[in-house]
Structure formats: C-alpha cells, structure tokens
Amino acid sequence: MTHRFDVIVIGGGHAGCEAAAASARLGANTALLTHRFATVGEMSCNPAIGGLGKGHLVREIDALDGLMGRVADAAGIQFRMLNRSKGPAVRGPRAQADRKLYRAAMQEAVATQSSLTVVEGAAHGLVINNGRVEGVTLEDGRSLSCAAVVLTTGTFLNGLIHIGEKKIPAGRVGEAPARGLSEQLAAAGLAMGRLKTGTPARLDGKTIRWDLLEEQRGDDPPEPFSFLTRAITTPQVSCHITCTTAETHRIIADNIGRSPLYSGQISGVGPRYCPSIEDKIHRFAEKESHQVFLEPEGLDDDTVYPNGISTSLPEDVQDAFIRTLPGLAAVRIIRPGYAIEYDHVDPRELTHGLAVRHLPGLFLAGQINGTTGYEEAAAQGLIAGLNAARAVAGLDAAVFDRADGYLGVMVDDLVTRGVTEPYRMFTSRAEYRLSLRADNADERLTPKGLGLGLVGPAREAAFSARMAAITEARTLMASRALTSAAALKAGLKVNQDGQTRTAFQLLSMPEVTIDRLAEIWPDLRGLSGDVRTALEADALYAGYADRQRREIERFREDDREAIPDELDYHSLPGLSMELRQKLSRVRPATVGQALRVDGMTPAALTCVLAGIARLAPQSAGQSAGQSAGQSATRNAGRTSW
Amino acid sequence: MNQDSTIFALSSGSGRAGVAVVRVSGAEAGKVFALFGSTCPAPRKASLRRLFQPDGSVLDEVLALWLPGPGTATGEDMAELHLHGSPAIVSAVLAQLSQAEGFALAERGAFSYRAYRNRKLDLLQVEGLADVLEAETDNQRRLAMRQFLGDASHTYETWRADLVRALALMEAAIDFSEEDDVAVKATAEAQAVVRRLIAAFTDALSKAGRAAQVRRGLRVVLAGPPNAGKSSLLNWLVGRDTAIVSPVAGTTRDVVESSLVIAGTPILISDTAGLHQGTTDVIEQEGMRRTLRAVGEADILVWVEAVDGVSTEEPERKPDFRVLNKTDLAGAGSRPTGAEKVWPVSVRSGEGLDDFRAALEESIRVRNDLGEDAVVVRERHRRAVELALGHLHHARGEDGGGDGRGLEFIAEDMRKAAAALAGVTGRVDVEDLLGEIFSAFCIGK
Incomplete structure (x- = not known):
C-alpha cells in the first residue's frame, strides 16, 4: 500500500507535533508518523514548559501560531514568571504542566488540524532515490511516499538506557529505539555524534510528608504563554522544596563507582547545566546540600518529579539516597531514574532552514540536532515543518535570523558552531537580548508569520486588535x-x-x-x-x-552577502588550516555567518572574499581613489633628507 | 567589525620612502581636515595643508587629498593625508584621529571589506589583497603579537580572565537566578571584578600616554671623555653652531640638546659633558651626573673618543656606535682596540663623516620601521581599552548611567566592553561564559 503525502513527519514529540502542524498550516498534505497516537505530546522528562530563554521560545512559537503555548496554557497547573524582579527582557514565563492534560490538548490540536493525517507505525528507513528522500518504509512493510521528510527522533536513534550496570536499548522507558535510521544517515555521509541526558526517579506523592516541606506557590493571577489565551482556567497547585543531606552525599559518594557515568560505560557527552546528582556531588564536593524541587505531574496523578536528582545509579542506591531527603523517608519510587545515550546528527550538516545540505528532501528537528528541551525541539520543529512544506511547493527556505528571535539565534548557533553538549537556550546566547523580549514576540514575529502563511485568521484578528x-x-x-x-x-x-x-x-x-x-x-x-x-x-x-536597531541593520547587511556553496576553502591561500577545516564543515551561507565562525578574523575574511570573487569573475567597479592616491604619492616626491 | 564608524589606518608600509599615507574612509571622512584645524581641499586635487595639534602647534605639513564617494577605493567618502614618514608624526595623527567621535582605527582587512561590500574591488585586486594577507594566518599573527607585546600579553590574559569572570557572574545572575547556588553575591563579586578592571585599564592608559611621549622622537646621545670632539660632531650633524666648541677640555659643562630630522624621524641629539675620573670640581661633577642620566635615557648612544685623547671608563650602557675622532692627527696617541666596530672620523677634515652619518641614518630607519608597526598595534589597543573603560564606567553608573538600572543593562554594558576589547584579549564568546558559569556554580535543579 502506498500513500502519497507532501510531507511526512517522523516522531510525535514536541518537534514532530509543531513540524506537522506548521507544514499542514501551509496547506501541505502532511502525515505525522508515530508509534502510537496515545503517546503524542508526551513529556518524557520534567513536567514543565518554559523558563529563562525557553519561555521566550514558547512565546515565539506562539507568535507564529504554533501549538506549544496554547497547549501549555490548557495544561499548566502552576505558572511562574521567572526573573520577575528583573527587567522584562530577561523575564521568562514557566509553568508546571499536567502531563495528561498536556497530551490531551496536544492530541486535540493535532487531530483538529486540517491537512494533517496521523499514521501509527514504526519508521524503518528512508526511501532514497537518486540522492533524494522520497518516502519512508515502516517496520510492518508499508511504505509511504512523499516529497519531504522531517525527522524528529528525539532520543530514539540508537537509544541506550543506563540504570547502574544495566543497559537497555530503548528510546524512552518501555519504547523500542530506532536503529536502522541512524545507520542510514551515517551511510549517507552525515557526521554523527553521541550525547547523553538523564532523568530522575518518579515518586509516589501519597508517600511524601508534604507537611514537612517548604511550599512554592505559583503567580496569582497566572500569566499565560499564548497571546491568544485570555485567562488560565485550569486549577493551580504548588510545588515543594526539599534538599539533599550529608547522608545523601555519603551514600552517593560511596557508590559512585557503580554509576555508568563514572565506570566508563557511558561515552556520550551530557549537559553541564543539567548534571546528574552524582556529578554534582563529585564536582562540587564542598557544597553540603543541593535543592530538590518536588514537581507534581498532574492534578489527578500522584506522580512527583523530583527536579535536581537526575541519576543513573543502580536502583538500590537510588532507593537508599532518595529516602535521606527530608519528607521522603517513607517514599515509594514508582520508577527509577536513568541516563540515556542517543545518536545525533552534527547540526553543521544543516542549512538555516534545517534541511540536510547533502540529502535533499530531508529536514531534521529536535534532539537529533543535538539540542535538549521541549521548547528547543518545538521551535526547530516549526522551522523544519515550515521549510519542508515550502520546499515541496518549490519555495526558498524561510529563515529567521539572530535579530528576529531566539529561534533564529538557536538555529544559527547550531548550524554555525555545532554542539559539544546538548544545546539549551539561555538568554545570554542572544546578542540582541534587550530587543528580543517574551512580551514582544508577536510584534517581532507574527507579521512575518502572516507573510509566510503560518498564521491563521483567529490570531491575525487578535494580533491586529492588540497592535491597534x-x-x-x-x-x-x-x-x-x-x-x-x-x-x-x-x-x-x-x-x-x-x-x-x-x-x-x-x-x-x-x-x-x-x-x-x-x-x-x-x-x-x-x-x-x-x-x-x-x-x-x-x-x-x-x-x-x-543603538541595537543600528547594530541589527549592520548585522543584516553582512547576512545578505551570500557565499556560493561551491567555494573550496582548502584552495584559499592565506587561511590557517584550522579555519579551512572549520569553514569547510560549517559551509557558511553568508559573509555574516562566516564572521561568526569560531576563530574568524577580518584578515581571514578577506581571503574568503577573494575566493568568492574568483568564483564570480565579474569586475564590478574601479578603485579610482586607490590609484589616485598611489600616483599622488609618487608625484609628491617629498622626502626629508 | 564596526561598520558604522569612519575608519582610518596607516596605509603605507615602512617609512623608508619618507612619506606615510594615512587613509580615512567613511561618512565622516570629510571632517578629517577640520579635525586638524585645516580646510578641506577641492575634490581629487592634491593640496598642501598644515595639520595642527589641539594646542595649536603645527603637527606636520602634508599633501592632502579629499576623495568624495562613491568613486573611491572603498566606495565611501575618503581622505588621504600624506605625512612626513616619521613614527612620531604618524603616532600623533593616529592618536588625534582615534580621539574623534565616530572614528575607529581600521582592523586589518577592513578597507578591503568595505570596498568589497560596495562592489569596488575587482577580481585582480581582491586576489592581490589575499596574497598580501597570505602571511596573516592565525599562528603567525599570534606569534607576531607575542613578539610585539612581550609581557603585555600576560596582562591581556589577566584582563581577559577578569572580563570572562565578571560577565559570567552577571549572566549567571540572569540566566540561573532560580539556582540556589547562584546567590545574590554573584553580582557583588562581578562589581568587584569590574572595579578591578577599571583600575587596571586606567593605569594602563596613563602608562600608554607616557610611552607615547617617549616615542615622539628618538634620543641620540654623544658621550665620551673630555675634548674628544663631541660638540664638533654635534655641530656637523646639526649643520649649525649649536654647541660651543673649543680646544679646552671640559668646555661643555651641561647637556646641550638640539633637534633635527633624520630619515623622517625627529631626533633629539644631546652633546654631553666629558666623562673622566677624579674631578673635584662641583660643577663638573654635576655635569657628569647629567651626562650619565642622558646616557641612561639614550635610544642611540654614540661613544666618541679622540685618537690623541685620554680613554675613560665606559658607562654600563653599551654604545650603539663608537667614533674615533681626530684621525687627521696622524700617528697621535694609541687607538682603542677591540672587537667592536669603530668609525674613524675627522670632524676637522671631514674624513669618514659621511660613512658614519649613513650608518646612523640606517640605524634610525631600522628603529623607525619597528616603531611604526608598534604604533599601529599600540594605537589600536589604546583605543580599544579606552572604549572598554567607557563601557565599564557606564556599567558602574559612574557617568550618569544612573543607579537602579536592571542587571540586563549592566550586562549589556559589560558585553560591549568585552566586544571593544576583542582585538586585544580575543573574542569573549558565550561559550567562554557558560564554561566559567558551569565550573563556578552547581547548576541544574
């Protein structure tokens, strides 16, 4: 059986949902291929959306009529504006989400999106003809044809879970990994890497002594993510705070050799900003205690997510150390924490439209590009879905630049700098931070979204009214x-x-x-x-x-200067070997991007410009001033002795 | 690269031609003439102009060109000043330009980049430029920097570390305010580091000012035993009777200074009281003390003895030239011998003088060439440090920036300070900051 779609999105996580919805909003006949529709919109790790930098991304996705903001508003059970005491440019909206409500809201958004079909099944491989991606084969033998594929595999590419000495091939707990795709991508010549992330144990809230713990309430009234949400109607709850003790540290230190992070069992690189508890205790031995936030996973769900103690220690050690935390002496562990290693593609293989440069028809979004976080994944999904649909329609890539928003900063960082650890958004990554605020995301992006056909009539009307x-x-x-x-x-x-x-x-x-x-x-x-x-x-x-507007104009001038893709950096005289290699890997699309390549100097740029000139041999203009100056020097004949 | 500003640079190479060309490109290029108290020449007409310093003194008389865009090398308005090729003049002109609002010393490649942007470079020229820059690979640049800077590079690395630390603390307070490990004290420590940087920059700038004064001209000092003919040699070099000459030993009691231009470089040449042991004359002792001080300050020390004269103990400072005067007194006395090159001359007969002057001139040229490069490096750095200092003062609210401003404003000023210093300390990247943050704080709740 063969289906013909314009765009097939593989994966129903945060990147996949936004990609499928964005592609469908553009009118492309889109399929969302996922193992089970029931897991669409799953929050695999912490039950929270937003934060500093991340909240900016959610607002930007929303400004482009994406799903995440509205879904989080429907599912949010504790809203907090982080950095409220600081200026609006560095404030970030964040919410705890009810996982069940989040799934339900996301599934509804996907189900009601026109031009979007959900296909349940496991992707087996890509159909590649004459160097173009033209479809997907499924494990059950089906094959789906299409003009473009958006791959959002999350941690499923060769996923390997570590719990102590145990190793379980999986994409998520209880879900099989995707093996063939990774080999296929490597065979197509894409540079791959391996990263690691982790998640803490889940606790039974009924066995926690809440009365002993400090309560953290949300904002009242809660401030929604979406520019379309008038008010939050979901009931609000609190988080609670506990902390590690001397006994916790002793147990972990005694058993550190049993952590796969320290036994050498894990080769992937983990994020420095989200270390496991064993990492924290090992690297910051002088700290006597670490805060742990007990986050509810839902209104009618007793599962609690202990934020701050992600671990891959064996289950018996987890059991022992978690009980040393105040309030958790009699806690029941629903399921243990784990570390997961997965393959990713070097994002320098991608264009700013998130297309794989050397495999036309293939787009990548989310953790497969070396990022971490729901918000980072969703923002990439939107960009990849948008551009897959545009490519099918024969249109140029739509690119968001570093002055448009955090999504532009992220994509440019990824394709220019690559990743050495899972990439997470921070406000410090944005050079135009004072202009790229969460409160003005719609002003920055909705007009552009309207021009691209990404924004529907309801948002258009609301936006016009707000701007007026x-x-x-x-x-x-x-x-x-x-x-x-x-x-x-x-x-x-x-x-x-x-x-x-x-x-x-x-x-x-x-x-x-x-x-x-x-x-x-x-x-x-x-x-x-x-x-x-x-x-x-x-x-x-x-x-x-x-001042920032002027800087942005200058920056955009450089980003308008295209560099031909056929430029061979190894043939350019005057470039250091290091820069030749870096430029060859990144293949900057513009002079501006070349300037942002690590180690770039103005002198090296002149060499690149010379290379561009050699490729495009039209002599444009004469240097009258220069020759006039030279002859004047000769004619002047003024010497001192 | 700052593309708003009007850029300038010494565009000619070494000073051997005797002319140094300073090029200016950008919207403000036409203001260059007024900046030096002069008037703008007619477009594209080589004109003689006098440049003045802010205090009204004449800096140089130059050939000036006013080249309104777009028909110029860069496509922008341009001006050229053809100066006398001395490091002192070049340094003074660059310093005065760098003080002007909206002007910035061009980074290498900046002119050609602008020309490229304005579609002014044709194929041949771009290729030619790339060849010129061929030596500009990063390692060579770093090596060159190290040679130029010596101890300075250590200072710059310290500055860089401080900048990274201060910025990291500020950014941590913004991006990781939820972490219990990033306490409020992070910003307090950041402020302390900023104060330290302000002090360091202020100190460096005041020293740079003194160094520039020293570089304003080379000091040539003539020294040696009494009655060796130092004053006669000075008068011959200067071409007029500056010093009193007599056959009586000890005629010169004080340091006699005279200025002249050699190889396009202003030279302060000093004739000194003869050095000899065992005098009890108070005035003579004072004269010798001054001689020794002049010797200590000399850029080029010329040790003069006479064929018939007494020999005396040389000062610790090794002479750059040894002149043996009065060779016309054939067979008189014993000649000093040794491995060192000696220039035999007779100021009276003129014998050997031209050879000596040629050698002196060459030596000055060599210093001149080295000096010019050093001027460019130092001027750019000085300007960068000045800019960075301004941003840090603003971050501290010391220039009316005001108190009560949010953290994000202070961080913004500090980012600008780091960007201004990028040419000195290397670019401070967000990854540097994150590295510092994650090693200093336990992040990850």
Missing part, C-alpha cells in the same frame, strides 16, 4: 507632557532642566509605572494589562533600542 491598542496608547502617551517643574510638583524626581517630557519619556525612569502616571493623567487608567506591559518595556529600553 498599543499604537493608540503610544500616541496617547506621546501627547501628554509635563515641564520638569510640573513633574517635580507631581512627585516625579526629574532633573530641573526646564525640559518638557512626554508621558512615554517619564515612563522610562526607574520606578515610574503607568499606574503612577495615571494619577497625573486619569485617561491612562483605561489601558489594559498587556498594553501596559508592552509600553513599560518599550519605554525602559528606549535608550538602548536605537
């Missing part, structure tokens, strides 16, 4: 003004310089809010919460915004 309200409020605030003397009289500490300041300018001062200004101008009282947030952030960063 913000514009109106900006006009209002620009038309209200006070002299410095009047401002002082109104209780605002401004320099007595005789200048007149608009309400917007006054808003940029520390500790001046719209509420405060509304005492002076009562007509500001009517502004809604999200409009206030937008204006306060704009005013706060106004001083830096202009």
Whole structure:
C-alpha cells in the first residue's frame, strides 16, 4: 500500500507535533508518523514548559501560531514568571504542566488540524532515490511516499538506557529505539555524534510528608504563554522544596563507582547545566546540600518529579539516597531514574532552514540536532515543518535570523558552531537580548508569520486588535507632557532642566509605572494589562533600542552577502588550516555567518572574499581613489633628507 | 567589525620612502581636515595643508587629498593625508584621529571589506589583497603579537580572565537566578571584578600616554671623555653652531640638546659633558651626573673618543656606535682596540663623516620601521581599552548611567566592553561564559 503525502513527519514529540502542524498550516498534505497516537505530546522528562530563554521560545512559537503555548496554557497547573524582579527582557514565563492534560490538548490540536493525517507505525528507513528522500518504509512493510521528510527522533536513534550496570536499548522507558535510521544517515555521509541526558526517579506523592516541606506557590493571577489565551482556567497547585543531606552525599559518594557515568560505560557527552546528582556531588564536593524541587505531574496523578536528582545509579542506591531527603523517608519510587545515550546528527550538516545540505528532501528537528528541551525541539520543529512544506511547493527556505528571535539565534548557533553538549537556550546566547523580549514576540514575529502563511485568521484578528491598542496608547502617551517643574510638583524626581517630557519619556525612569502616571493623567487608567506591559518595556529600553536597531541593520547587511556553496576553502591561500577545516564543515551561507565562525578574523575574511570573487569573475567597479592616491604619492616626491 | 564608524589606518608600509599615507574612509571622512584645524581641499586635487595639534602647534605639513564617494577605493567618502614618514608624526595623527567621535582605527582587512561590500574591488585586486594577507594566518599573527607585546600579553590574559569572570557572574545572575547556588553575591563579586578592571585599564592608559611621549622622537646621545670632539660632531650633524666648541677640555659643562630630522624621524641629539675620573670640581661633577642620566635615557648612544685623547671608563650602557675622532692627527696617541666596530672620523677634515652619518641614518630607519608597526598595534589597543573603560564606567553608573538600572543593562554594558576589547584579549564568546558559569556554580535543579 502506498500513500502519497507532501510531507511526512517522523516522531510525535514536541518537534514532530509543531513540524506537522506548521507544514499542514501551509496547506501541505502532511502525515505525522508515530508509534502510537496515545503517546503524542508526551513529556518524557520534567513536567514543565518554559523558563529563562525557553519561555521566550514558547512565546515565539506562539507568535507564529504554533501549538506549544496554547497547549501549555490548557495544561499548566502552576505558572511562574521567572526573573520577575528583573527587567522584562530577561523575564521568562514557566509553568508546571499536567502531563495528561498536556497530551490531551496536544492530541486535540493535532487531530483538529486540517491537512494533517496521523499514521501509527514504526519508521524503518528512508526511501532514497537518486540522492533524494522520497518516502519512508515502516517496520510492518508499508511504505509511504512523499516529497519531504522531517525527522524528529528525539532520543530514539540508537537509544541506550543506563540504570547502574544495566543497559537497555530503548528510546524512552518501555519504547523500542530506532536503529536502522541512524545507520542510514551515517551511510549517507552525515557526521554523527553521541550525547547523553538523564532523568530522575518518579515518586509516589501519597508517600511524601508534604507537611514537612517548604511550599512554592505559583503567580496569582497566572500569566499565560499564548497571546491568544485570555485567562488560565485550569486549577493551580504548588510545588515543594526539599534538599539533599550529608547522608545523601555519603551514600552517593560511596557508590559512585557503580554509576555508568563514572565506570566508563557511558561515552556520550551530557549537559553541564543539567548534571546528574552524582556529578554534582563529585564536582562540587564542598557544597553540603543541593535543592530538590518536588514537581507534581498532574492534578489527578500522584506522580512527583523530583527536579535536581537526575541519576543513573543502580536502583538500590537510588532507593537508599532518595529516602535521606527530608519528607521522603517513607517514599515509594514508582520508577527509577536513568541516563540515556542517543545518536545525533552534527547540526553543521544543516542549512538555516534545517534541511540536510547533502540529502535533499530531508529536514531534521529536535534532539537529533543535538539540542535538549521541549521548547528547543518545538521551535526547530516549526522551522523544519515550515521549510519542508515550502520546499515541496518549490519555495526558498524561510529563515529567521539572530535579530528576529531566539529561534533564529538557536538555529544559527547550531548550524554555525555545532554542539559539544546538548544545546539549551539561555538568554545570554542572544546578542540582541534587550530587543528580543517574551512580551514582544508577536510584534517581532507574527507579521512575518502572516507573510509566510503560518498564521491563521483567529490570531491575525487578535494580533491586529492588540497592535491597534498599543499604537493608540503610544500616541496617547506621546501627547501628554509635563515641564520638569510640573513633574517635580507631581512627585516625579526629574532633573530641573526646564525640559518638557512626554508621558512615554517619564515612563522610562526607574520606578515610574503607568499606574503612577495615571494619577497625573486619569485617561491612562483605561489601558489594559498587556498594553501596559508592552509600553513599560518599550519605554525602559528606549535608550538602548536605537543603538541595537543600528547594530541589527549592520548585522543584516553582512547576512545578505551570500557565499556560493561551491567555494573550496582548502584552495584559499592565506587561511590557517584550522579555519579551512572549520569553514569547510560549517559551509557558511553568508559573509555574516562566516564572521561568526569560531576563530574568524577580518584578515581571514578577506581571503574568503577573494575566493568568492574568483568564483564570480565579474569586475564590478574601479578603485579610482586607490590609484589616485598611489600616483599622488609618487608625484609628491617629498622626502626629508 | 564596526561598520558604522569612519575608519582610518596607516596605509603605507615602512617609512623608508619618507612619506606615510594615512587613509580615512567613511561618512565622516570629510571632517578629517577640520579635525586638524585645516580646510578641506577641492575634490581629487592634491593640496598642501598644515595639520595642527589641539594646542595649536603645527603637527606636520602634508599633501592632502579629499576623495568624495562613491568613486573611491572603498566606495565611501575618503581622505588621504600624506605625512612626513616619521613614527612620531604618524603616532600623533593616529592618536588625534582615534580621539574623534565616530572614528575607529581600521582592523586589518577592513578597507578591503568595505570596498568589497560596495562592489569596488575587482577580481585582480581582491586576489592581490589575499596574497598580501597570505602571511596573516592565525599562528603567525599570534606569534607576531607575542613578539610585539612581550609581557603585555600576560596582562591581556589577566584582563581577559577578569572580563570572562565578571560577565559570567552577571549572566549567571540572569540566566540561573532560580539556582540556589547562584546567590545574590554573584553580582557583588562581578562589581568587584569590574572595579578591578577599571583600575587596571586606567593605569594602563596613563602608562600608554607616557610611552607615547617617549616615542615622539628618538634620543641620540654623544658621550665620551673630555675634548674628544663631541660638540664638533654635534655641530656637523646639526649643520649649525649649536654647541660651543673649543680646544679646552671640559668646555661643555651641561647637556646641550638640539633637534633635527633624520630619515623622517625627529631626533633629539644631546652633546654631553666629558666623562673622566677624579674631578673635584662641583660643577663638573654635576655635569657628569647629567651626562650619565642622558646616557641612561639614550635610544642611540654614540661613544666618541679622540685618537690623541685620554680613554675613560665606559658607562654600563653599551654604545650603539663608537667614533674615533681626530684621525687627521696622524700617528697621535694609541687607538682603542677591540672587537667592536669603530668609525674613524675627522670632524676637522671631514674624513669618514659621511660613512658614519649613513650608518646612523640606517640605524634610525631600522628603529623607525619597528616603531611604526608598534604604533599601529599600540594605537589600536589604546583605543580599544579606552572604549572598554567607557563601557565599564557606564556599567558602574559612574557617568550618569544612573543607579537602579536592571542587571540586563549592566550586562549589556559589560558585553560591549568585552566586544571593544576583542582585538586585544580575543573574542569573549558565550561559550567562554557558560564554561566559567558551569565550573563556578552547581547548576541544574
């Protein structure tokens, strides 16, 4: 039996769902191939969405009409805006999610998406004809034909679970790994690597002494992820905090040789920002205690996720050390923690559209590209799905750059720098951090999404209304003004310089809010919460915004200079061997990207430019000034002796 | 690369031609003439212009070119100043330009990059440039830097480590605020490191200023026993009677200085009181003390003895030249012997003088060449450190940046400081910061 699809997405995780939905939103006839529909939208690790940097990604996915923000709003049971005490540019929305509600909401979103068909089955391999990917074969013998495949295999590529000395080939606990695909990718000449991640044991909440523990409440009212969500209606719960003790550390230290991380059994590289508890205790021996957050996995689910004690120690050791934590003396472990190793593709094999450069028709997203995290995966899924659908329609890749958003930063980092550990988003990765805020993701990206056909009519209408309200409020605030003397009289500490300041300018001062200004101008009282947030952030960063805009223009100028793909860096004189190798591997698409390659210098760039000129031998322009200068030097004939 | 600013650089190579060309490219290029208190020449017309220093003194008289874009080498407005090829003048011009708002010393390759961007480089030229830059591989660059900088590289590495530390602490406080290991004290430590960097940069800049003054000209010192003919040699070199000459030993009691230009380099040449042992004359003792100080400060020390004169103990500082004067007094006295090269001359008859002057000139040229490269390196670094210092002051709220600003603003200023110093300390990458964060803090709840 043969089906003809435009795009087949392999994998029903966070990357796969966004990829399938994005492709379908563009109108491509899309299939989502997954083992079982019931596992679509599964949160394999911690039951939380968002965070610093990650929350930005969720808002950006939402601004492009992706699924994650809305699904997390439906499933969120504890919302917190991280860094609330800091400026809006570095705030990140985060929520604990009910895993069952999350799956249900994601499955509904997938099921109701038009042009999207769910196919249950296990992918066996890619159909490659004349160097193009043209379909997928399934383990049960079926084969599906298509024009493009988006591969989102997560940790399933040659997945190998480690629990103490035990090794279990698996993609997730209880689910078989995908073996053939990895070999096929390697055979196609793609550079591969091996990474590692881990997850803690799951605990039975009924056996925890909650009364002994510190409670961490969520925000009230909770702030949703999605620009479309008006209010969170799901009931809210708390997290609790416990910590490791001297006894915990002793047990782990005594048994560290039984951890596959220390016995040499694991070769993959794990993330430094998410170390296992044995790593923490080994590397930071001087620390007497580590915090552990007990996160509920659902409203009607007693499973608890102990965030901070991911481990691959044997089950008996896990059992012993977890019971040494306050409140957990009588805890029942539902299932042990584990480390998992998996294959990934060197993301420098990819274009900025997440297409595999040397295997047309194949797109990759998520952990297969060396990233970690649901949000990172989902953002890539959206980009890969979008571009797979565009490729099928014969359109150029749609690329988001480093000034568009965190998703652009992430893709550019991946394809330019590659990965040495699972890649996670941080706000420190974004050079235009003050401009790329979670609160203005729609302003930055929704217009672009509309142009690409990614954004549906409901969001378009909501976006237009919101922008109209913000514009109106900006006009209002620009038309209200006070002299410095009047401002002082109104209780605002401004320099007595005789200048007149608009309400917007006054808003940029520390500790001046719209509420405060509304005492002076009562007509500001009517502004809604999200409009206030937008204006306060704009005013706060106004001083830096202009400078950053200029930097972005310059950066984009460089990114418009294309480098032909056939440029042979090994033939360029003057480049160091190290740079030749790096440039050959990355194959930067533009001069701007070449500048971001590690170790690049302006002198080396001149060599690259020379190489480009040799490939495109049209003499464009003369250097009148240079020759004039030279002859003037000769004619001047001025010497001192 | 900063593509907003107007860039400038010494575009000519060594100073041997006697002319040094400083090129300027960018939107502000036309302001160059006014910056030196001069007027803008007619477009594309080589014109004579006098350049002034901020204090009103004449810096140089130059051939000036005003080349409005787009018909220029880079496609932008350009100006060229054809200076007298001395490191002192070049250094002063570059220093004055680097002080100007919107101007930045060009990094290597910056002119050709702009030309490329504006489609001004044709195939041949681009290839030619690549050949020129062939030697510019990273290892060679690093090696060259090390040779230039010597001990400085150690200082730069310390700065880099401090910058990485301060930035990492700030970024940790932003990105890992949820971690119990990243306490509020992270930002306090960051502020302490920033204070340390501010002090280090301020100190380095004040020293750079003094170093530049020393480089403003070379000191040539004539020294030796009394009555060897040092003053006569000085007068011959300068070409006028600067020093009083007499056959009486000890005529020169003090250091007599005179300036002249050799190989395009301003030279301060000093005639000194003769050195000899056993004097009790207080004035003579003071004169000799001053001689020794001048010898200590000499860039080029010329040791002058006479065929018929007494020999005296040489100072510790090894002479660069040994001149044996009064060769016209045939057979008189014993000649100093040894392995060292000696220049026999007679100031009275003129014998050997031209050979000596040629050798002195060559020696100055060699120093000149070395000096010019050093000027470029140092000027760029000085400018970078100045910029970085400005950003750090802003981060500290010391220039009206104000208190109560969020962490993200301070981090932004510090990122800018690190970017400004990239040419000095190497690029500080987010991976460097993450490495520092993950080794300093136990991250991962």
